[in-house]
Amino acid sequence: MLPRIALRKTTLKLTALTTAVALAITPTLAAAQQKGPPTLRDTESEQLLRDYTRPILRAAGMEKQNIQMVIINESVFNAFVADGRRIFVNYGAMMQSETPNQIIGVLAHETGHLAGGHLAKLRERLAEAQTQMIIAMLLGAGAVVAGSRSGSGSGLTQAGAAAMSAPGEVIKRTLLSYVRQQEENADKAGVKFLNATGQSAKGMYETFKRFTDESLFAARGADPYVQSHPMPAERVRALEELARSSPYWDKKDDPALQLRHDMVRAKISAFMERQDTVYRRYPLANTSLPARYAHAITTYLHGDLRSALAQIDGLIQLQPANPYFYEVRGQALLEGGRPQEAIAPLRKAVQLSNGAPLIAMLLGQALVASNNNAYTDEAIAILRSATARESEAPLGYMQLAMAYGRKGDYAQADLASAQAAFLRGDNKTARDLASRAKTRFAIGTPGWVKADDIVSAKPLPGQKSN
Numbered sequence: 001m002l003p004r005i006a007l008r009k010t011t012l013k014l015t016a017l018t019t020a021v022a023l024a025i026t027p028t029l030a031a032a033q034q035k036g037p038p039t040l041r042d043t044e045s046e047q048l049l050r051d052y053t054r055p056i057l058r059a060a061g062m063e064k065q066n067i068q069m070v071i072i073n074e075s076v077f078n079a080f081v082a083d084g085r086r087i088f089v090n091y092g093a094m095m096q097s098e099t100p101n102q103i104i105g106v107l108a109h110e111t112g113h114l115a116g117g118h119l120a121k122l123r124e125r126l127a128e129a130q131t132q133m134i135i136a137m138l139l140g141a142g143a144v145v146a147g148s149r150s151g152s153g154s155g156l157t158q159a160g161a162a163a164m165s166a167p168g169e170v171i172k173r174t175l176l177s178y179v180r181q182q183e184e185n186a187d188k189a190g191v192k193f194l195n196a197t198g199q200s201a202k203g204m205y206e207t208f209k210r211f212t213d214e215s216l217f218a219a220r221g222a223d224p225y226v227q228s229h230p231m232p233a234e235r236v237r238a239l240e241e242l243a244r245s246s247p248y249w250d251k252k253d254d255p256a257l258q259l260r261h262d263m264v265r266a267k268i269s270a271f272m273e274r275q276d277t278v279y280r281r282y283p284l285a286n287t288s289l290p291a292r293y294a295h296a297i298t299t300y301l302h303g304d305l306r307s308a309l310a311q312i313d314g315l316i317q318l319q320p321a322n323p324y325f326y327e328v329r330g331q332a333l334l335e336g337g338r339p340q341e342a343i344a345p346l347r348k349a350v351q352l353s354n355g356a357p358l359i360a361m362l363l364g365q366a367l368v369a370s371n372n373n374a375y376t377d378e379a380i381a382i383l384r385s386a387t388a389r390e391s392e393a394p395l396g397y398m399q400l401a402m403a404y405g406r407k408g409d410y411a412q413a414d415l416a417s418a419q420a421a422f423l424r425g426d427n428k429t430a431r432d433l434a435s436r437a438k439t440r441f442a443i444g445t446p447g448w449v450k451a452d453d454i455v456s457a458k459p460l461p462g463q464k465s466n
């Protein structure tokens with residue numbers, strides 16, 4: 001069997017917001033065209049979330065299941081599991097968590113849902129409830145018919161109507177109590193995982209306590225997390241008792257981890273929030289590393305490349321082994337129309353990050369954009385390796401297509417363009433390009449098979465088949 005591309009494995013559209021200009025976390029117009037939850041792709045943030053989750057998953061016996069962390073482009077607080085293999089976290093949940101321990105607590109709770117297989121169980125319950133509901137409705141309708149036929153007045157008819165609505169209420173209440181039970185179980189499992197990894201459950205308690213207070217005052221428009229995770233006061237009290245009984249209750253986050261957390265929050269603020277909000281969170285007088293990071297990023301995003309580069313160089317002096325400072329320097333130069341100068345810092349960022357594929361794609365982009373044919377083969381090698389490890393980011397395929405085009409390899413160029421279009425959710429373009437690629441490859445070769453995969457691929461859920 002020839003190797004098949006991983007495209008079909010995708011069950012939920014997870015296209016990056018990344019476009020030619022934005023590999024870090026800049027949302028772009030392209031996002032609007034994409035279906036499914038728009039995600040943010042950023043190596044530094046994803047790495048931090050993976051580092052938060054890894055020990056928890058190990059404690060849950062799930063370390064081999066390759067659970068992915070996905071950051072969603074939403075400013076409200078939310079975190080959830082949707083398909084048994086991914087944990088989704090809104091960037092708003094990162095922003096609203098002041099300590100690593102607070103978001104780790106939420107991740108431990110979500111891992112509790114994963115480990116308990118709660119989603120599948122809930123789906124079964126819902127299917128059962130639906131069946132019960134239909135039966136109840138049929139019985140109720142039967143009673144109405146019987147009542148009207150007997151001609152004995154309205155009493156029986158009303159009884160029939162009551163039979164129709166009452167079971168619905170009962171089923172709803174049963175389901176709700178089932179969901180509450182799952183929440184309590186996830187709390188318990190989460191605390192167990194935290195204890196097993198020597199971490200405090202205080203952050204989990206703090207976050208959930210905040211939501212209890214919030215839901216008291218905001219019945220409407222509460223965070224989606226509160227809506228999907230009912231938090232009655234007794235649940236939070238039980239959690240507090242459980243958490244306080246842990247020997248790790250008062251354990252603080254490692255300062256190095258707190259700094260990484262603060263850096264990611266500063267980065268997210270700088271990329272996602274209005275500039276005045278960024279300066280309100282991080283006033284110019286604040287000379288902490290996170291504040292300086294936010295200042296440097298917002299400066300480059302708002303057009304002052306020269307000042308931004310000086311600020312980034314200052315950061316590099318303070319942490320010369322931080323790959324993300326070189327990444328942002330390269331990105332700023334690339335987006336500022338200076339791809340040739342972006343190559344050196346991006347090479348350094350790739351090296352310091354042990355070849356992080358999203359950063360490697362930026363380097364590939366800089367090599368292609370520098371318009372120097374001497375770089376073409378290197379760009380192809382880097383982009384092929386990056387897309388093999390990170391198969392859901394269209395940017396890598398877009399750049400690969402350009403590099404192949406430059407070499408005159410139009411079969412590979414069409415195939416890579418088709419892959420990029422497929423990941424963007426543009427199925428028609430993907431099929432057209434893949435069909436053309438098939439005519440350029442010899443039948444049965446790996447490229448032909450990949451193109452054939454795209455031609456016959458079903459659209460991802462949530463996408464129109466066009």
Ligand SMILES: [Zn+2]
Pocket residue numbers: 109110113183186228229
């Ligand atoms: Zn929950």
